[in-house]
Every structure is written in structure tokens, then in C-alpha cells.
Amino acid sequence: MASIDTALLHQLMDSVSAVAATPEGGVNRPALTREDGQARDWLRKQFDALGMRTVVDPIGNMFGCLEFAGRDAPCVMTGSHLDSQPFGGRFDGAYGVVAGLAAASALREAHLAGRFKPTANLVVSNWTNEEGARFQPSLIGSSVYAGSLSLEDAYAVKDGQGVSVLSALDQIGYRGDGIAPKPRAYVEMHVECAPDLERSNKTIGPFSRYWGATKIRAAVRGMQSHTGPTPMERRRDALLGAAYIIADLREMVDRASDVLHTSVGRIEAYPNSPNSVCSDVVMFVELRSRDQGVLEWAEAEFRRLLVASSERAKTTGEILDVEHRRAGVFDKALVELVERISSEQGFQTMRLDTVAAHDGIRMTTVCPSIVVAIKSIGGICHNATEYSEPHDVEAGTKVLLGCLEVLLTG
Amino acid sequence: MASIDTALLHQLMDSVSAVAATPEGGVNRPALTREDGQARDWLRKQFDALGMRTVVDPIGNMFGCLEFAGRDAPCVMTGSHLDSQPFGGRFDGAYGVVAGLAAASALREAHLAGRFKPTANLVVSNWTNEEGARFQPSLIGSSVYAGSLSLEDAYAVKDGQGVSVLSALDQIGYRGDGIAPKPRAYVEMHVECAPDLERSNKTIGPFSRYWGATKIRAAVRGMQSHTGPTPMERRRDALLGAAYIIADLREMVDRASDVLHTSVGRIEAYPNSPNSVCSDVVMFVELRSRDQGVLEWAEAEFRRLLVASSERAKTTGEILDVEHRRAGVFDKALVELVERISSEQGFQTMRLDTVAAHDGIRMTTVCPSIVVAIKSIGGICHNATEYSEPHDVEAGTKVLLGCLEVLLTG
Numbered sequence: 001m002a003s004i005d006t007a008l009l010h011q012l013m014d015s016v017s018a019v020a021a022t023p024e025g026g027v028n029r030p031a032l033t034r035e036d037g038q039a040r041d042w043l044r045k046q047f048d049a050l051g052m053r054t055v056v057d058p059i060g061n062m063f064g065c066l067e068f069a070g071r072d073a074p075c076v077m078t079g080s081h082l083d084s085q086p087f088g089g090r091f092d093g094a095y096g097v098v099a100g101l102a103a104a105s106a107l108r109e110a111h112l113a114g115r116f117k118p119t120a121n122l123v124v125s126n127w128t129n130e131e132g133a134r135f136q137p138s139l140i141g142s143s144v145y146a147g148s149l150s151l152e153d154a155y156a157v158k159d160g161q162g163v164s165v166l167s168a169l170d171q172i173g174y175r176g177d178g179i180a181p182k183p184r185a186y187v188e189m190h191v192e193c194a195p196d197l198e199r200s201n202k203t204i205g206p207f208s209r210y211w212g213a214t215k216i217r218a219a220v221r222g223m224q225s226h227t228g229p230t231p232m233e234r235r236r237d238a239l240l241g242a243a244y245i246i247a248d249l250r251e252m253v254d255r256a257s258d259v260l261h262t263s264v265g266r267i268e269a270y271p272n273s274p275n276s277v278c279s280d281v282v283m284f285v286e287l288r289s290r291d292q293g294v295l296e297w298a299e300a301e302f303r304r305l306l307v308a309s310s311e312r313a314k315t316t317g318e319i320l321d322v323e324h325r326r327a328g329v330f331d332k333a334l335v336e337l338v339e340r341i342s343s344e345q346g347f348q349t350m351r352l353d354t355v356a357a358h359d360g361i362r363m364t365t366v367c368p369s370i371v372v373a374i375k376s377i378g379g380i381c382h383n384a385t386e387y388s389e390p391h392d393v394e395a396g397t398k399v400l401l402g403c404l405e406v407l408l409t410g
Numbered sequence: 411m412a413s414i415d416t417a418l419l420h421q422l423m424d425s426v427s428a429v430a431a432t433p434e435g436g437v438n439r440p441a442l443t444r445e446d447g448q449a450r451d452w453l454r455k456q457f458d459a460l461g462m463r464t465v466v467d468p469i470g471n472m473f474g475c476l477e478f479a480g481r482d483a484p485c486v487m488t489g490s491h492l493d494s495q496p497f498g499g500r501f502d503g504a505y506g507v508v509a510g511l512a513a514a515s516a517l518r519e520a521h522l523a524g525r526f527k528p529t530a531n532l533v534v535s536n537w538t539n540e541e542g543a544r545f546q547p548s549l550i551g552s553s554v555y556a557g558s559l560s561l562e563d564a565y566a567v568k569d570g571q572g573v574s575v576l577s578a579l580d581q582i583g584y585r586g587d588g589i590a591p592k593p594r595a596y597v598e599m600h601v602e603c604a605p606d607l608e609r610s611n612k613t614i615g616p617f618s619r620y621w622g623a624t625k626i627r628a629a630v631r632g633m634q635s636h637t638g639p640t641p642m643e644r645r646r647d648a649l650l651g652a653a654y655i656i657a658d659l660r661e662m663v664d665r666a667s668d669v670l671h672t673s674v675g676r677i678e679a680y681p682n683s684p685n686s687v688c689s690d691v692v693m694f695v696e697l698r699s700r701d702q703g704v705l706e707w708a709e710a711e712f713r714r715l716l717v718a719s720s721e722r723a724k725t726t727g728e729i730l731d732v733e734h735r736r737a738g739v740f741d742k743a744l745v746e747l748v749e750r751i752s753s754e755q756g757f758q759t760m761r762l763d764t765v766a767a768h769d770g771i772r773m774t775t776v777c778p779s780i781v782v783a784i785k786s787i788g789g790i791c792h793n794a795t796e797y798s799e800p801h802d803v804e805a806g807t808k809v810l811l812g813c814l815e816v817l818l819t820g
Contacts, residue, residue, distance in 0.1 A: 085634075085681065085683055085685070085686050086681035086682075086683055086686070087634065087681055088686075131683075131685065132684060132685055133681075133683035133684070133685065133686070134683075136684055138685065192639070193636050193638070193639040193640075194639035194640070194641070195641070195644075211638070213638070215684070223793065224495075224497070224792055224793045224794075225790060225791060225792055225793055226603050226766055226791040226792040227671070227673035227675045227696050227698075227792075228603070228621070228623070228671065228696070228698055228765040228766035228767070229602070229603040229604035229671075229764070229765035229766050229789065229791065230603070230604070230671075230789065230791065231604070231605070231789075232663050232671060232672075234605075234789070235673075237660075237673070239656060239674055239675075239677060240656060240657070240660055240674075242653070243652070243653040243654075243656035243657045244653075244657055245653075246649060246650060246653035247650070247653045247654055247657055250647075250650055253642050261637070261638065261639075261640075261642055262642075263637035263645075263647070263685075263687060264649055264650075265637045265649075265682075265683055265684045265685055265686050265687060265688065266679070266682045266683060266684045267649060267677065267679050267682065269676070269677050271495065271496035271497055271543075272496075272675070272676045272677065273495055273496055273541075273543035273544075273675055273676060273792075274542060274543070274546060274625070274675045274676045274694035274696065275495070275541065275542055275543065275548065275673075275675055275696065275792070276495050276496070276498075276543070276675050276792040277673060277675060277792070278675065279793075284684035286637050286638070286684070286685065288637075288638055354639070355638040355639035356636055356638035356639050357638070379639070379640065379641075379644070380635060381635060381636040381639065381640070382634055382635055382636040382637075382683075382685070382686040382687070383633065383634045383635055383689075384634075
């Protein structure tokens with residue numbers, strides 16, 4: 001049997017964390033920036049060192065292929081993403097890639113020693129723009145891969161400065177022409193981003209369900225005027241309208257029939273001058289729930305309050321675009337496999353819902369797929385202080401290795 | 411006597427409006443941008459054409475000197491500013507400079523023809539960064555001139571991209587070394603920016619009083635986290651805190667004992683990613699009143715609500731800096747002069763308060779000073795659709811000319 005080299009695992013985690021490290025202990029690698037490019041270069045070196053063939057597809061997804069069984073054999077895939085939120089944490093995404101590399105190293109060694117006889121190849125993936133921080137939507141790489149987003153539409157997406165995905169890919173040299181491998185199963189390791197494993201004192205959390213999300217870009221339209229002489233009753237202040245909407249959106253949470261998460265994470269104000277009343281504000285709204293009915297109720301409620309709250313500021317609300325991601329379930333057999341392997345290795349498990357999106361959700365339409373959580377201290381995520389303890393980092397990687405051994409020989 | 415060449419007046423207004431014109435009919439010339447530089451180059455040409463000596467002082471203020479009485483004679487000054495709000499109106503600022511040029515042309519011609527015998531020189535000024543849109547505070551040029559802001563502090567001011575006033579001045583070539591003339595009186599023409607002249611059907615509005623303003627840069631501090639899995643009750647959302655503050659600040663207006671204007675015109679959110687809860691928000695708050703007591707009450711109220719409203723979002727409020735501009739009065743004799751000249755020319759007047767700041771407010775500490783309004787349709791200002799009718803543009807310039815004739819010979 002194969003076993004994880006924990007020294008290698010931690011060395012890999014440390015070395016990827018040094019790429020675009022922030023003084024606060026996190027990393028700053030938004031998708032397709034120079035820093036994301038550096039992380040990709042780092043990954044390519046690791047693939048080379050492990051004797052894995054590197055494939056880069058047209059949307060920049062990277063695949064390291066360990067071809068145990070010949071280039072045309074079936075494969076099993078693990079991976080995650082190396083892009084981060086602006087000033088995000090070290091583990092979110094990177095952990096899944098590093099765990100895959102450590103598992104690949106262990107399997108390769110066992111195979112060379114004749115202790116492991118796979119019938120399929122292993123692929124470690126790094127998906128483009130999982131985060132959706134610089135470019136919206138999130139999950140661009142895995143969505144193109146899974147066919148839910150066209151390559152043309154993905155290329156045309158622009159960031160806040162007007163730079164397109166296509167030109168950003170070319171700038172860092174990661175628009176490839178490789179053919180992406182299609183696996184027979186996908187397992188993704190990730191930090192939990194919520195406090196449930198820690199609260200329950202469990203180690204491994206296979207996600208059995210994923211929440212749905214509705215992402216809305218909404219605008220408030222007012223009128224630019226002078227913040228001094230313009231009489232208060234004549235102002236049509238788009239930022240005031242947005243403030244009412246943000247406050248009322250938070251209040252919706254308390255009226256929902258099941259758990260609902262709402263947020264406005266990004267705001268753009270125009271002309272954003274201290275002494276001009278804002279004419280236009282754009283807000284990036286998210287609604288998330290495990291219950292599709294609640295999600296639909298929330299969208300209807302938001303559409304209603306967008307009108308009503310805007311009117312209080314003599315402004316008008318407008319929906320610019322809406323993205324729906326339905327709630328769903330991960331592969332039941334894979335959930336049970338994770339539970340069985342964890343139990344054999346002495347780790348306690350707990351089935352979880354993932355509220356955050358992961359590339360593994362897109363993979364559910366391609367093959368049996370699962371995302372597995374390890375403990376995240378305080379449930380802190382998208383923050384430089386995000387942290388998972390070394391023994392949990394090791395535990396997750398050992399469970400991944402056990403699952404891959406089964407899937408590669410099954 | 412001198413008389414305004416109205417064709418020249420409108421031609422000047424049209425030609426300055428063509429500098430950085432926007433498709434909506436306004437101009438986009440924030441202070442010390444390339445476009446502001448172009449407007450300055452335009453002005454220098456007009457000074458040359460009128461035989462005026464151009465002086466540029468170290469903060470970039472421009473003075474066109476028509477030296478009727480020799481370089482060392484006393485002078486009378488008129489002027490305003492050519493910088494604009496982002497996508498602002500054509501008249502705000504530019505009208506005062508253009509009216510000064512048209513009056514200078516008329517006086518020069520009368521002098522050459524022997525019909526006008528001044529005892530003082532005429533100076534037309536263009537003050538640096540009146541608007542305060544790109545650089546805060548506003549009125550930087552006239553504040554340095556009047557001694558209420560040091561040149562060193564003014565140079566060190568940075569815009570939102572970190573560019574300093576010093577380096578922006580050097581970039582457009584308008585850091586001068588000239589010695590600014592000191593006048594014995596200052597008269598500034600401006601569009602009203604409020605609807606009072608239009609409502610009352612009056613033509614000329616000498617401002618007799620100016621409102622005070624308290625400008626506060628305040629921050630809300632929360633914690634960056636994931637907009638998905640982070641439980642709602644654990645979020646510390648700085649944008650939600652800011653929304654509560656913006657809504658409560660508006661509500662203060664209705665509780666004030668005298669008229670109070672409040673606004674948040676600019677907001678900066680960090681990290682401003684759609685799927686991260688904001689950790690920090692900075693707001694540019696303004697409080698304005700004609701009553702110093704109301705202004706002090708409003709600042710105390712704002713400090714109280716900054717704490718209370720932040721707490722509702724589990725965030726904390728913080729004052730970053732505060733600028734106080736006290737309410738005050740313009741020179742009484744100049745108000746009466748404007749009324750007398752207007753009456754002689756058949757224009758009805760109405761004494762007004764100015765809520766907006768003007769360079770003429772800074773000039774009150776240098777010499778007798780006044781700002782005079784002409785009608786602005788709908789009171790619209792800081793907006794591309796800002797408009798003053800040709801006959802009002804002419805009326806104000808004629809009144810300015812009459813005042814200058816008195817002041818230059820008195």
C-alpha cells in the first residue's frame with residue numbers, strides 16, 4: 001500500500017503559500033494575475049518532478065497526468081484551484097492541489113516498487129478562476145470543461161478594469177491547446193470554510209449536498225448633482241438607494257422559512273466623487289440556500305425590495321444579470337467510500353452541506369464527483385488568517401490517498 | 411464706458427466647453443488631469459490674446475494680469491476655476507473665468523479708446539482644484555494662496571491612485587514659480603447650483619452668506635470572510651455597517667433644528683470581491699448648514715451614529731479625518747455694489763446663501779470678496795445637463811463689468 005510522505009506534503013503547502021504571500025499570512029493571487037501565473041509555473045514544476053505530463057486546455061485549466069496505464073487508459077481526477085480571493089487564505093483551493101500532488105507522489109512510489117497496480121491513470125487538476133473575485137462568474141474553468149459555459153463566452157468576460165479573460169490568459173501564457181482528460185471519478189479536497197467540523201470535533205467532512213446560489217448584479221439609478229446646494233428633497237442619491245437595499249436584504253434573512261445567506265460583497269459607485277451625489281451604483285448580490293424554494297422566494301423578494309427600497313431614495317432599481325446555480329447532491333457511493341476509508345484510518349466523519357461553490361459541483365455533470373472538507377479553525381475563509389492544523393492537512397490527504405487507491409484499481 | 415462683446419463671450423464659453431467635452435454635453439476635467447492641463451493651455455492663449463501677462467504660482471494657480479497702471483499698481487481680481495467634477499457641467503467654474511476674460515476684453519478696449527481710466531490693474535484667476543473631486547480637500551489652490559493650507563501639505567495630497575498633487579502638477583507642467591498678485595477686492599461669478607433664482611424669477615444673486623461644512627472621512631471595520639458558508643450571525647460585514655450609517659445619516663436631516671444637508675458621495679470598499687464579505691469601507695461624509703450650532707450638533711450626532719449603526723453589523727466605526735469650514739458672510743459693501751449695478755442695468759436681484767464652497771470664500775480672508783450667482787436651470791449642478799441660458803450668461807457678465815469699472819477706478 002502507498003503512504004503519504006508528510007514532510008513532502010507540508011513542504012509543498014509551504015512552497016505554494018510563498019507565491020504572492022501577504023504580510024498577514026495569506027496569499028494574493030486573483031485569477032490570471034501575474035501572481036496566479038507564478039503559482040501555475042510552480043505547479044508545472046511539481047508535475048515535472050513527479051513525472052506527470054502537463055496538459056493546459058484552451059481556458060487555462062492545468063492537468064498533471066500520471067500515466068500508469070498508458071495515455072489512452074481511463075483516469076481518475078483530483079484537484080482544486082490555485083487562484084485566491086484578493087488577500088485571501090493559503091488553504092482555500094491550494095490545499096486540494098497540494099493533497100493531490102502528495103497522493104500522486106505516494107502512488108507513484110508504490111507503483112514503482114510494485115506494491116500498487118492501478119488500472120487507470122491519475123490526473124491532478126488546477127481549475128481556472130474558481131474564485132470569481134476578479135472575473136465573474138466563478139468556476140469559469142470547470143464550467144467550460146463541463147460544458148455549461150461556452151469557451152467564447154468565457155473568453156469575453158471582463159474584469160473591473162476591462163481586461164478580458166482571453167487577454168489575461170495570453171498575458172500569463174496559459175491559453176493552452178491541450179485536450180483535457182475526462183475522468184471516471186472526481187474527488188476534491190478542500191478546507192471547510194465553516195465551523196461545523198470544529199464544533200462537532202470531527203476530522204473529515206464529505207459534502208453530501210451543495211446549496212444553490214442566485215447571483216444578481218443590480219443597479220440603482222439616480223441623478224448626479226452637487227452634494228452642497230442641491231435641496232435634500234430634490235436629490236436622487238443612488239448610494240442612498242443602495243444603502244436601503246443592502247439593509248433590507250440583510251433583514252430578509254430573518255423572514256425566510258429555511259436558512260438563507262445573503263450578501264453584497266462588491267459595490268461600484270459613480271462618479272464616486274466626495275462632492276457629487278452618486279448617479280449610479282452597481283451591487284453584486286448573492287442569495288444562497290439549501291432549499292430551492294427558499295432560493296426562489298428570496299429572488300422574488302429581492303426583486304420586490306429592489307423597487308421599493310430604491311423608491312425611498314427617489315431612485316430606480318434595475319436587474320443587470322442573474323446567474324442561477326441549483327442546489328444538488330454529490331455522488332452517494334463516493335460519500336460512502338470517504339466514510340469507509342476515513343473509518344479504516346481512524347478518522348471520525350460528518351456529512352456536510354457546502355454553501356460555497358466548488359469545481360466539484362461542476363464535475364457532478366461529468367462523472368461521479370465529491371468534495372471532501374477538512375477542519376478550518378474558526379471556519380474562517382476568504383481571509384488571510386484562514387488556517388487548518390497540520391494533522392488535519394495530513395488526515396485529509398491520507399483519506400484522499402485511500403480513496404484514489406480504490407478508484408484507480410476498481 | 412465699456413461694454414461686453416456678447417459674441418466673444420459666447421465664443422469663449424463654447425471654446426472652453428469643447429475641452430474634454432462629454433457626449434452628454436458636459437465636461438470631464440478633474441483637477442490636474444491631462445484634460446485640466448488642456449483647459450489651462452487654452453486659458454494661457456486667451457491671456458496672450460488679450461495682452462495679459464500670465465503668472466503661474468507654485469500650487470498652479472493661474473493669473474492673467476492686465477496691467478493698466480503698471481506692474482506695481484494695486485489690482486482687482488475676478489475669476490473662478492476650470493477644473494470640473496468627473497462628468498460635470500460646462501458652466502461650474504468655467505463661467506467665472508470666461509466672464510472675467512470677456513470683461514477684461516471690454517475694459518481693455520475702452521481703455522485703449524480713452525473711454526476708461528483705471529487706477530488699478532485687473533487680474534483674472536484660475537484656481538487649482540476647486541472641486542475636490544480628484545484631490546481632497548477642495549479649494550486647494552485658493553487655500554494655499556490665502557494661507558490656510560501650507561504649500562507642503564498641499565503638494566503631499568494624493569488622489570485615489572496614490573498620485574500626489576506635486577507630481578500631477580509637474581506632469582501637466584503647471585507648477586510655476588510666479589508671485590501671485592494680491593488684490594484689493596475679489597468678485598467671482600458662478601452658476602447658482604440651486605433653484606432659488608429660477609423659482610423667484612430673479613436674474614442676479616449676490617451671495618451674502620456662505621454655509622459652513624464639516625467633511626468627515628470615516629471607516630467601518632469588519633472582517634473579511636466567505637459570503638457563502640460564513641454563518642450570517644458570525645459575519646462582520648463592513649458594507650452592511652456602512653449601509654446602516656448612510657441610511658441613518660439621511661434620517662438626521664429630519665431631526666435637525668435648522669436646514670442641514672448631508673451626503674456620502676464617495677465610498678471605497680475592500681476587498682470589493684463579489685464573494686468576500688467586506689472587511690473595510692471608507693466613506694466621504696459631508697454635513698452642511700448655515701447655522702454653526704446645527705453643524706456642531708450634526709457632527710456630534712454623526713459620531714454617535716457611527717458607533718451605534720456600526721454595532722448593528724458587528725463592525726466598528728472610526729473617524730479618519732475631519733475638515734471644518736465655518737459659516738460666514740461676504741463683504742457687505744460688495745453685496746450692495748452688485749445690487750446697485752444690477753439695478754442700474756435693469757436686472758432684478760436676490761440675496762442668496764451659498765451652500766457650495768467657492769474660492770471666493772477663501773478670498774474673504776485676503777480682501778473684500780464676493781461670489782455672485784446667475785440662474786442655473788433646475789438648479790442642476792455637478793451634472794452634464796447643468797445649463798444657464800445665454801441671456802443670463804450675458805447679464806452676469808455685464809454686472810461683473812459694471813462692478814469692475816467701479817472697483818478699478820475707486
